[in-house]
Structure formats: structure tokens, C-alpha cells
Amino acid sequence: MHTIKRDGTLVPFDATKIEKAIYTAFLKDADGVMRPGASEASTSIRDKVTAITALVVANLNRRSNDGTVHIEDIQDQVELALMRSGEHKVARDYVLYREKQAQQRLQQRQADQPESLQERDFSIRRANGDEIYLTRDMILKNLGSACQRWDWQGNADLVMKSLVKLLFDGISEDEFVQAKIMATRPLIETDPMYAYTAGFFLLEKIRAEAFCQNPSDVFIGGSDYDANNYPANYFQDYIRKGVAIERLDKRLLDFDLDKMAEAIVPSRDLHFQYQGLQILYDRYLIHENGIRLELPQALWMRVAMGLAVNEIDREKWAIAFYNVLSTFRFVSSTPTLFNAGTTHPQLSSCYLTTVPDDLDGIFEAVKENALLSKFSGGLGNDWTPVRAMGSWIKGTNGKSQGVVPFLKVVNDTAVAVNQCFAPDTLVHTQDGPQPISRIQKGDLVLGVSAPIVRWMPA
Incomplete structure (x- = not known):
């Protein structure tokens, strides 16, 4: 588990810091003055601190989402644990101390910032070093768009409440997008529809990469961004670039690209929940040097064109395949999604082979596994013919070590050649x-x- 600090950075969770804070709360009042009769050597105080710390840590482990917990949530749990343990006076002083510390932090920020900085909410740092300024109204507008899906209306204010804990002045564009996702994911447990909200934020990042824009242009509605449309000629330019960098099959250029682009329904990108879209981003969308060139609907159309490339009326069948794939009525296996329409259009998966009982055959099987893993997956090996441990080896007059040592080699090969x-x-x-x-x-x-x-x- 990790702790999210007030500046948005992640640090390893450290229960000893909680224990130290609770111990200090028992010894000192809200003004930092030692309590009458309190002693650092008191066994009873140490026992109480240990028990309350364990209660706080147990509650945090149950509540943590994605292995993270915000520092303010930790302090909230400390207050709650003190109250439940009957330490009402200590809890009261702890609350007052937190409030004083919060006021001091606010005063320090105001003292450190110029007047103009206090007139808006915070700045976002672009990749080129420039800064843009966002107001709360601009952020709430973006959150409000993300919290609408079909007839469902989420609570943008609730997302904002979590988001402000993660924001800090000078946050980068990528960090801001990630902060919105992190602020939304805990809400998925209360309402699964927030998975679409988190997916909306990830889609902003993907669109920024594919359209060669700054992420801030996307989420503040700048440039020509439209959630329900792609920029003019995006798909045609993507196909041409994919062929130029030798990632896509040049036969895709034989399609009527304008007709294919017209058939795409960009709003279907919004039908992805966060986890599904994250898997597409990590594993399937075509990229160049880590920058995604492909949006979800471009992926479906690229796959559809790859499947229809040998059809007589290829545009008709590509559009038909696209409409089936993009509406989730059918989704192809991983090799098809990886390879259809690319320079290596291998569409099959799941292979079973038998390993013979000799060294040449065993390592030929390992080689075949590696080659299959390169462009496919789903491998199964039948090791039945390989002799058991202790069996006689005629060539060396020794004894076999069995299949286990070879299985280790096979395992390491599968890890080394992994496209997933x-x-x-x-x-x-x-x-x-x-x-x-x-x-x-x-x-x-x-x-x-x-x-x-x-x-x-x-």
C-alpha cells in the first residue's frame, strides 16, 4: 500500500508514522503542551497507542483502493479510531491540532505565492514548460461531461472533492489526467457507472496522443476537440502513417479510406469502461515510440479491414465487420486484434504440440513456442513422451533429470517472448x-x- 501526499506524490505506506502521531496526541494537547501526568514511559499509553494503530491500519487495508490511501483519509481514520476507543479528549485535541496545521499550510502557501496566483485555482505545466491556468469552474465543466452517460448522471462535485486532494500547483498534464482517474476509481465501488467516467478521462489522454495535441487542449475543450467526432482526415492519415512506418499492411491503402472513415462512429469510444480501455491502451492500440496512433474505433476498423482485405466487396464487408466489433456483439481473439491489418496478419491462437524424447526435439519445441509467442499465444505442450526422472539414458549411460528442468527453460522462454x-x-x-x-x-x-x-x- 502507498500513501498519497498532499502534493499528489506517492510514498510507501508507513504504519510507524501513524503510531508516532497517535502517541504524540496522547502526550500533548492541541497547542503542543504536555498533558498533566503524561509520561513517555507510560506502559498504559503505549498499549493504547499500539491497539489504536492496529485498528487504523486494519480499517485502511479494508478501505484502500488500488493500494493507495490519501494522507487526509489516514488522519480521518485516526480521529475515528480515537473516538471509538473512548479517547474523546485526545480525539478533540487531535481534530483541533489538524485544523491549526491546515490553517498554517494555507497561510504558508499564500505567503509563498504572488497575488496573481491566488486569483485562480492552480496551474498546469505543459511538456514544453509553458503553464496554463485552470479555474474550478473549468474543471467542474470537464468533470460534469465525464459524469454523464446515457440516462445516468454522476456527481461531479463528489469527484471534485477527491480530486482537489491530489492537485498541486505546477502539476503536469499527464499527472492531471492520472489524478482525475485516481479520484474517480474509488467511486466505482459505490456506483459501477463511474467506470465510464474514469474511462472518459483515459480517453482524453489517448485522443491527445492520437491527435498530436496537448492533453489540456482536450480536457478544456480547446483546439477542434469534439467528444463525438474525430478531426477531419484523422483516420486516413493514421492508415497512411501506419503503412509508412511499416506497421500496417499496405493493402489497406487499396480501400476507399474516405468511405471507411465515414462509417466510423467516434462516440462508441465512450462505451468503454476504464479497465477495458486501459487494457486496450496497454496492449492493443498501435503506437510509435510509445505514442498511441490508434483510437478504439480506429482499432476496430483496422481489424475489420484486415479481415475483409481479400473480399470482392471489401468496403461493404469491412463496414459490416466494424459494426459488429465496435458494438461488442463479437470481439475477436487477441492475435486477431493484434495482427489484423498489420504487416504480419496472423490471426490464430491456441496451439497444442507434443514434445519428443530427445534433446533436438525438446529444444525444437522450445524454439517453436518462442516463434508462436511472438505473433500469437495460447500454447500447450504434451510432455508425455519425455522419460521420467531417473530413467536410463543410453547415449551417456546416465540417468534422466526428468521434465522439470526443461519446464523451467520453457517458462523462461514464455516470459522472454511475451507480446501481451x-x-x-x-x-x-x-x-x-x-x-x-x-x-x-x-x-x-x-x-x-x-x-x-x-x-x-x-
Whole structure:
């Protein structure tokens, strides 16, 4: 678990700091004066502090979302734990002390900032170093758009309440988008529709990359941004660029690209929930040097064109395939989504092979696994023919070590040749979200089929 500081940065969660704060609250009043009769050596105080700290940590573990908890939430739990433990006077002084500290921080910020800075809410730093200024009304307008979906209306003020805890002056554009997502994700537990709100914010980031815009131009409605439309010629230019960088099949240029672009329904991008869109971003959308060129509807149309490339009336069938895919009536397997319409249009998945009982055959099977993993997935090996441990080896007059040592080689090969996850794909662990490249065998991670599982690479 990680703690979100007031400036939005993440630091490892440290229960000893909570214990120290509670211990200080028992020893000193709201003004920092030692309480009469209080002693640092008091065993009874230390026992109370230990018990209350354990209660706070247990509550935070139950409440934390994505392995993170804000510093203000921690202090709220300390107040609650003190009250539940019957330490009403200590709790009262702790509340008063927090309020005094908050006032001091506010006064310090006002003293450190020029007058003009106090007239607006905060600044956002662009990649080129320039700053833009956002008011609360501008942010609330953006949040309000994200909190509307079909006949559902979310609470933008509730998102704003969480968001302000994560904002700080000079926050970068990417950090601002991520802060909006982090502020929304805890609300998904109370209303699943907020998953569409978080997805809306991630879509802003993807559109900014694909349209070569600043993220701030997207979320403040600048440039030619329209949530229900793509810029003119976006799709045609994307296909041409994809072919030019040798990522897309040049046969896609034979399609009537204007007709294909006209058939795209950009508003269907808004039908993605956050988790689904994050998976597309991490694994499927075509990119160049980490910058996504492809939007969700462009992905569906690229796949549809790849499937229809050999049809006589290819435009007709591509549009038909697109409408099925983009409305989620059918979704192809991973290799099809990865490869359809690309320079390596391999669409199949799930392979079963039998490993022979000799070294040449065993390592040929390992090589085949690697080649299949490069452009596909879903591998199964039948090791039945390979002799068991202790079996006689005629060539060396020795004994076999069995299949286990070879399985380790196969496992390492599967990890090395893995197209499914980018190295920085986040996985939820007991220590909060971590890049998959840092996850070690045996680490506890959040699973889909079970709440908590141990990471065991295939």
C-alpha cells in the first residue's frame, strides 16, 4: 500500500508514522503542551497507542483502493479510531491540532505565492514548460461531461472533492489526467457507472496522443476537440502513417479510406469502461515510440479491414465487420486484434504440440513456442513422451533429470517472448500498483477469477 501526499506524490505506506502521531496526541494537547501526568514511559499509553494503530491500519487495508490511501483519509481514520476507543479528549485535541496545521499550510502557501496566483485555482505545466491556468469552474465543466452517460448522471462535485486532494500547483498534464482517474476509481465501488467516467478521462489522454495535441487542449475543450467526432482526415492519415512506418499492411491503402472513415462512429469510444480501455491502451492500440496512433474505433476498423482485405466487396464487408466489433456483439481473439491489418496478419491462437524424447526435439519445441509467442499465444505442450526422472539414458549411460528442468527453460522462454503486456503495464499488488516488469514470482497480485493470487509466470 502507498500513501498519497498532499502534493499528489506517492510514498510507501508507513504504519510507524501513524503510531508516532497517535502517541504524540496522547502526550500533548492541541497547542503542543504536555498533558498533566503524561509520561513517555507510560506502559498504559503505549498499549493504547499500539491497539489504536492496529485498528487504523486494519480499517485502511479494508478501505484502500488500488493500494493507495490519501494522507487526509489516514488522519480521518485516526480521529475515528480515537473516538471509538473512548479517547474523546485526545480525539478533540487531535481534530483541533489538524485544523491549526491546515490553517498554517494555507497561510504558508499564500505567503509563498504572488497575488496573481491566488486569483485562480492552480496551474498546469505543459511538456514544453509553458503553464496554463485552470479555474474550478473549468474543471467542474470537464468533470460534469465525464459524469454523464446515457440516462445516468454522476456527481461531479463528489469527484471534485477527491480530486482537489491530489492537485498541486505546477502539476503536469499527464499527472492531471492520472489524478482525475485516481479520484474517480474509488467511486466505482459505490456506483459501477463511474467506470465510464474514469474511462472518459483515459480517453482524453489517448485522443491527445492520437491527435498530436496537448492533453489540456482536450480536457478544456480547446483546439477542434469534439467528444463525438474525430478531426477531419484523422483516420486516413493514421492508415497512411501506419503503412509508412511499416506497421500496417499496405493493402489497406487499396480501400476507399474516405468511405471507411465515414462509417466510423467516434462516440462508441465512450462505451468503454476504464479497465477495458486501459487494457486496450496497454496492449492493443498501435503506437510509435510509445505514442498511441490508434483510437478504439480506429482499432476496430483496422481489424475489420484486415479481415475483409481479400473480399470482392471489401468496403461493404469491412463496414459490416466494424459494426459488429465496435458494438461488442463479437470481439475477436487477441492475435486477431493484434495482427489484423498489420504487416504480419496472423490471426490464430491456441496451439497444442507434443514434445519428443530427445534433446533436438525438446529444444525444437522450445524454439517453436518462442516463434508462436511472438505473433500469437495460447500454447500447450504434451510432455508425455519425455522419460521420467531417473530413467536410463543410453547415449551417456546416465540417468534422466526428468521434465522439470526443461519446464523451467520453457517458462523462461514464455516470459522472454511475451507480446501481451508492456513492461510498464500496472499490476495491482499488496504494495500498490507496480509495473509488471517488477513483479517477482510468488508476489501477491489482484486477480480476476480470485481476489488475491500469487504471480506465477506461465
